Amino acid sequence: MSGTHASEYAIEMLHITKRFPGIIANDDVTLQLRHGEIHALLGENGAGKSTLMSVLFGLYQAEEGTIKKDGKEVKINNPNDANALGIGMVHQHFKLVECFTVLDNIIMGVEPVGALGFLQKKQAREKVLELSRKYGLQVDPDAKIEDITVGMQQRTEILKMLYRDNEILIFDEPTAVLTPQEIEELMQIMRNLAAEGKSILFISHKLAEIMAVADRCSVLRKGKYIGTVETKDTTMEELSAMMVGRNVNFHVEKKPAVPGDVVLEVSHMTVASKVHNNNAVKDVSFKVRRGEIVCIAGIDGNGQSELVYGITGLEPLVSGSILMDGKDITKSSIRKRSVSGMSHIPEDRHKHGLVLDYSLEYNMILQTYFESRFTKKIGFLRRKNIREYSDKLIEQYDVRSGQGSLTTARSMSGGNQQKAIIAREIDKDPEVLVAVQPTRGLDVGAIEYIHKQLVAQRDAGKAVLLISLELDEVMDVPDRILVMYEGEIVGELDPKQTTQEELGLYMAGAKRDEVKDA
Amino acid sequence: MKKFLSLLLTVAMLFSVASFAVAEGSSMKVAMITDYGxxxxxxxxxxxxxxxKAFCETAGLDFQYYKPASDSDTDRISSIEKxxxxxxxxxxxxxxxxxxxxxxxxxEYSDITFIALDVSEYDLQAAKGTDADFSWVYPSNLYSAVYQEELCGYMAGYAAVKLGYKKLGFLGGMAVPAVVRYGYGFxxxxxxxxxxxxxxxxxxxxxxxxxxxxxxxxxAYMDTWYANGTEIVFACGGGIYSSAGEAAAKVGxxxxxxxxxxxxxIDAAYGEGITVTSAMKGLAATVYAELAxxxxxxxxxxxxxxxGLVGDDPDANFVQIAPSTQxxxxFTQDDYLALVAKMFAGEITVSNAIDVEPTVSIPVDYQGNIK
Amino acid sequence: MRKVLKNEAVQAFIASVICILLGILIGYIVLLFINPAGAGESIVNVIKNFFTWSRPASQMKQLGNTLAKTMPLILCSLSILFSYKVGLFNIGTAGQYVAGACASLYAALAWGWGWLPCVLFAVFAGAFLGTITGLLKAYCNVNEVISGIMLNWISLYLTNTLLTNVKETASPYTLYLDKTNPKALLPTLGLDTLFNKNANVTIAVPITILAAFAVWIILSKTKLGYELKATGNNKNAAKYAGMAQNRNIIMTLAISGALAGLAAALLYLTGYMRWECTQSSVPSMGFNGIAAAFLGGLHPLGAIFSSFFIQHITDGGQYVNTNFYSSQISDVISSVIIYLCGFVLFIKLTMKKILANKEEKKGAK
Incomplete structure (x- = not known):
């Protein structure tokens, strides 16, 4: 391939060093992307992947090091420079206008305009259709974004880059939102793109995917460049050791479950959807017993969020009932449920889990601030008690932050924010622990820790309801799996006996059992 | 505006020549305080x-105006004291x-001269809290002028009808005594x-x-009037003429x-000749007379x-209709002079009562307040 | 030094000072443009305010007048910042202030109440109007800014209508408070003697300062403040934590309205000014409260100083020399300075950025 190019590499980032007050985010990092290759960038959260990409995009300027395009040194001072050099990115969270069509989204910002200022959509449509044929990117240019699947939205993002003739394509954790089948499709698309000469940077921490699609993989750890390997010459174990710096146990160690009494009983629950007129959860029934972890698996958007809202009281039920410890809590307030023994690790820690501008100690008492140990009768807060309690949790759960209890939650890393929430929710000593995607966006070390905590709760005789989108987590952590598809529970699986493929079929709606009362 | 200024200048000259040729060296310094406007x-x-300003420039006196910080008695006092x-x-x-x-x-400031315009006895006694018996004796450093608005209102109404207008309108500002006197006189x-x-x-x-x-x-209210046949409106209150003028201009x-x-x-804003006359009170004349x-x-x-009236000569009176009357x-200028003479002589009397509507034989449609 | 600069409170203070200086500079430039001759003297007069008077006794009296108007401004800015901390922008403060004026004057002039019941009635009226906004927000999801603006007008015209019953026959102003019902005048507690017998300086001063401290304590040290601020910062998290969102929204706007109502009572019951029953714009006090709240760094105690400054500048505006400038210019100059005060957050952010950049550079060395 290099024969037609001035240099072997499309983009080179050589000896990049970027410092922030107190930390070195990138310490002499080198990344060389060949023409037409798929190059994975692997690293834990906080390893410096985002910083490196921000440098490439001109959002930050590196103190040391150079960037070369086709062997020539370039300066990238802002994102416009990056665009001009043909660098494009598919963000983890798509940047699409929901009420526009696919075509409008693709041409947005570079609309072809005629002499009189009218849009010339015809040429644009032809170019989009041409691109979509060439790379196998199936989209309906006239569909609105809000009506199409996540996978198609992602393809729209990819077409956006191609439409702008970008040569260097960055995919930031692109598989997080996809079904196994969609992931397979995406990988094929990436291979097609590479075959057509596009150079692809693939940011991920999912080793299996990297092994499957990438040609080479560069690993970062704690800001340092660890090395670049050819995937065909390496193994997952080797990659993970490079990433974490030690051997990681992928499997959650746990004893067999000893299920006890039913603690949480959901019957015929139906919950309305906020986004469309149909119900998001349709007539769902299941039970969770003491000493077991039940996992609700499924692709994002199949009613899991609404199911949790219904159980925790964030949204009212259309019909059905919820019993906790035999008591009907269907109409109880959130506070009542919380006080009588329900803990909730929310799906979105920024939206629900934390008051980001509050200090860590104030976040630690978010569910218990009104108790007499934290508030005097006349309404004043007991600040000393709050501080002691917060310090205790920080110590016990190893929550790391700059200024301890006084740290603003916003300034903490995602993993430590999640640890704080978990500390808070587990310390409430709940009967039922509802954990929604508790490891989302966390690195391997943090994930390991959180899984251990969930198992510990189970072993302490609590009922744990886990909602997860991560296949590995679904397979490893729970004692039972319930698969949700389009608001219904379509299958109950035993993680010890099922396979990822079978799970995928249930999740995609290709297979279903009658599960009336799980 | 030009006409108005030239009138002022004429009067100013008159006074300056007549009575204070030597003002240099006077310790008199004049300040004016604005009201809410x-x-x-x-x-x-x-x-x-x-x-x-015209008087002080002519007489070579220091002059400045002050605007109170807010529409409040306290701030008006502050401005006076300042x-x-x-x-x-x-x-x-x-x-x-x-x-x-x-x-x-x-x-408190007995050595300062206070010249007030249009502040009535009732206003002053009420402010003093003596409106029950009007027992406050005004200090010798206070002079206030009020005007017999009913007289110039009368002249304007008389002139309008004589000039051939049949359907008249009266648009007052607020129903404060001065405006009511204008209206009832009209x-x-x-x-x-x-x-x-x-x-x-x-x-x-x-x-x-x-x-x-x-x-x-x-x-909009005026539009309705003019559309229903009203030919002329007495816009009686500060800047309220803009509504009458705008509506009038649309239908001639x-x-x-x-x-x-x-x-x-008004003519400059809404068309030459739109203003038939103005009912005037001699604010400027009062200012000149008192400062002099x-x-x-x-x-x-x-x-x-x-x-009110001090003689047969309209220009010497403190109430009149404008020299620019059409x-x-x-209704000639001589007719006007005759009218003034009759009013001064007492052959024509105009009621200044404001608590009852005047007894007249033409139909008057009292419509209260627009808002 | 760098450590001091990183302190939030210090940053807020410096940002406020920068805003003030910028405002004065721009005001000066405006004056220069219009007429260079009087610019220096006039801008100095604006800043000097009561110091432009020759005798110390007069200065004290004028300071008293400025103080009398500062108290309601402080309360209006407390009203704004209290709701702002809870994530609500109570533009309705202006209308709640009007409601307070209406209630206090009506009770004083029509019913002959004493000052304390009049004040409490005004507090109630402001809280009532705030509650309406709160109910609309909580149960009908009507944006508080929209309903606040509408209620401002309703409140204004309702007040004009009601107070017409207690206005002088010959003028649009309400009756003299000191003549009609002297016991409704706020007691001066001897404060008037400090300010050259200026009876406008009253119990309003200690009440206002106490209110500022109360707001500060409620927000920073109580369970209620904890809940309200949590709701303001992240209402989803507040809901998740089982806080009664609707109740908190209503309560916040009620308290905010109560402060605005109190503000009006503490001005109109001094007899400082009478209500003009034909006014067609909402008094600017409520809106100036916004500027004061931001200039004070959204801190209840900061509001005390920022409000005084803004009132000081507003009053100082009248001392722009009218021989060089028309009197409207005084409003322009005060407004420019107040307007610039709204940039406090912007300046603070800019400062932070500069500091961060410096650190970054330092780190690079």
Whole structure:
């Protein structure tokens, strides 16, 4: 391939060093992307992947090091420079206008305009259709974004880059939102793109995917460049050791479950959807017993969020009932449920889990601030008690932050924010622990820790309801799996006996059992 | 505006030549305080300001105006005291809003001359808290002028009917005594003229805008009047002429101005010849007369003077209709002079009662307040 | 030094000072443009305010007047910042202030109440109006800014209508409070003697300062403050934590309205000014409260100083020399300075950025 190019590499980032007050985010990092290759960038959260990409995009300027395009040194001072050099990115969270069509989204910002200022959509449509044929990117240019699947939205993002003739394509954790089948499709698309000469940077921490699609993989750890390997010459174990710096146990160690009494009983629950007129959860029934972890698996958007809202009281039920410890809590307030023994690790820690501008100690008492140990009768807060309690949790759960209890939650890393929430929710000593995607966006070390905590709760005789989108987590952590598809529970699986493929079929709606009362 | 200024200058010259040729070296310093309005209000404040300024420039006196920080008695007092603090010793204040401020300062600063315009006995006694028996004796450093608005209102109404207008309108600012006197005088004048002509088809619509400036609501109201046949409206209140003028211009109607000769500004805004006449009171004349009196050591305070007619000569009187009135054969300048003479002689009397509507034979449609 | 600069409170203070200086500079430039001759003297007069008076006794009296108007401004800015901390922008403060004026004057002039019941009635009226906004927000999801603006007008015209019953026959102003019902005048507690017998300086001063401290304590040290601020910062998290969102929204706007109502009572019951029953714009006090709240760094105690400054500048505006400038210019100059005060957050952010950049550079060395 290099024969037609001035240099072997499309983009080179050589000896990049970027410092922030107190930390070195990138310490002499080198990344060389060949023409037409798929190059994975692997690293834990906080390893410096985002910083490196921000440098490439001109959002930050590196103190040391150079960037070369086709062997020539370039300066990238802002994102416009990056665009001009043909660098494009598919963000983890798509940047699409929901009420526009696919075509409008693709041409947005570079609309072809005629002499009189009218849009010339015809040429644009032809170019989009041409691109979509060439790379196998199936989209309906006239569909609105809000009506199409996540996978198609992602393809729209990819077409956006191609439409702008970008040569260097960055995919930031692109598989997080996809079904196994969609992931397979995406990988094929990436291979097609590479075959057509596009150079692809693939940011991920999912080793299996990297092994499957990438040609080479560069690993970062704690800001340092660890090395670049050819995937065909390496193994997952080797990659993970490079990433974490030690051997990681992928499997959650746990004893067999000893299920006890039913603690949480959901019957015929139906919950309305906020986004469309149909119900998001349709007539769902299941039970969770003491000493077991039940996992609700499924692709994002199949009613899991609404199911949790219904159980925790964030949204009212259309019909059905919820019993906790035999008591009907269907109409109880959130506070009542919380006080009588329900803990909730929310799906979105920024939206629900934390008051980001509050200090860590104030976040630690978010569910218990009104108790007499934290508030005097006349309404004043007991600040000393709050501080002691917060310090205790920080110590016990190893929550790391700059200024301890006084740290603003916003300034903490995602993993430590999640640890704080978990500390808070587990310390409430709940009967039922509802954990929604508790490891989302966390690195391997943090994930390991959180899984251990969930198992510990189970072993302490609590009922744990886990909602997860991560296949590995679904397979490893729970004692039972319930698969949700389009608001219904379509299958109950035993993680010890099922396979990822079978799970995928249930999740995609290709297979279903009658599960009336799980 | 030009006409107005030239008039001012003429009067100024008159006074300067006549009575204070030597003003150099006088310790007199004049300050004017604005009421809630500004010196560009094309009404009270502006007239007073321009009169003071013209007088002081001619006489070579220090002059400055002050605007209170807010529309409150306390801040008006502050402005008066600030002027005194800055060394001014003659304070000119236009408008009834000054009653409380005058009461609050006039006795303390007995060596300062207070000249008030349009602050009535009732205003002052009420501010003093003696309105039950009017027992407050005005200190000798206070002079206030009020005007017999019913007389010039009468002249305007009389002139309008004589000039051939049959369907009249009265648009008052707020129903404060001065405006009501204008209005009731206007009604009486129109009635008298109709009786003289033997006209049975003269009628008046009568309303208050409840504010001293025009806006879209009042314009809409005026549109209705003019559309239903009203030919001329007496716009009686500061800047409220803008609503009457705007509505009149659309259908070729006419307006009558108030307080000062508003022909220049109204015509400039809404078309030449739209202003038939203006019912004027002699604010500027009062300012000149009183400042001249102070300068010449002839100031007589301790009173609220009710100014009206002092002779047959309209220009010497404190109430009149504008020289720019569109006189015609049906009502000539001589007719006007005769009217003034009759009024001065007492052959024509005009009621100044404001608590009852005047008894007239033409139909008057009292419509209350627009808002 | 760098450490001091990183302190939030210090940053807020410096940002406020920068805003003030910028405002004065721009005001000066505006004056220069219009007429260079009087610019220096006039801008100095604006800043000097009561110091432009020759005698110390007069200065004290004028300071008293400024103080009398500062108290309601402080309360209005407390009203704004209290709701702002809870994530609500109570533009309705202006209308709640009007409601307070209406209630206090009506009770004083029509019913002959004493000052304390009049004040409490005004507090109630402001809280009532705030509650309406709160109910609309909580149960009908009507944006509080929209309903606040509408209620401002309703409140204004309702007040004009009601107070017409207690206005002088010959003028649009309400009756003299000191003549009609002297016992409704706020007691001066002897404060008037400090300010050259200025009876406008009253119990309003200690009440206002106490209110500022109360707001500060409620927000920073109580369970209620904890809940309200949590709701303001992240209403989803507040809901998740089982806090009664609707109740908190209503309560916040009620308290905010109560402060605005109190503000009006503490001005109109001094007899400082009478209500003009034909006014067609909402008094600017409520809106100036917004500027004061931001200039004070959204801190209840900061509001005390920022409000005084803004009132000081507003009053100082009248001392722009009218021989060189028309009197409207005084409003322009005060407004420019107040307007610039709204940039406090912007300046603070800019400062932070500069500091961060410096650190970054330092780190690079």
């Amino acid at each position: 500004d010196i560009t209000d094309q009404s009270f404040n502006q007239t007073t300001y321009e009169a003071c 002027a005194i603090d800055d060394g001014y010793n003659v304070i000119v204040m236009p408008g009834y809003a000054f009653a409380a401020a005058i009461v609050g300062t006039v006795e 009604v009486q004048g129109a009635d008298a003229a109709a009786a003289e002509l033997g006209a049975s088809d003269v009628e008046i619509k009568y309303v208050y805008g409840n504010q001293f400036y025009g806006d879209a609501d009042i314009t 109607g006419k307006v009558i101005g108030v307080d000062v000769d508003q022909a220049a500004i 009196a102070v300068l010449n050591g002839e100031f007589e305070g301790g009173k609220v003077e009710n100014l 006189f015609a054969d049906s």
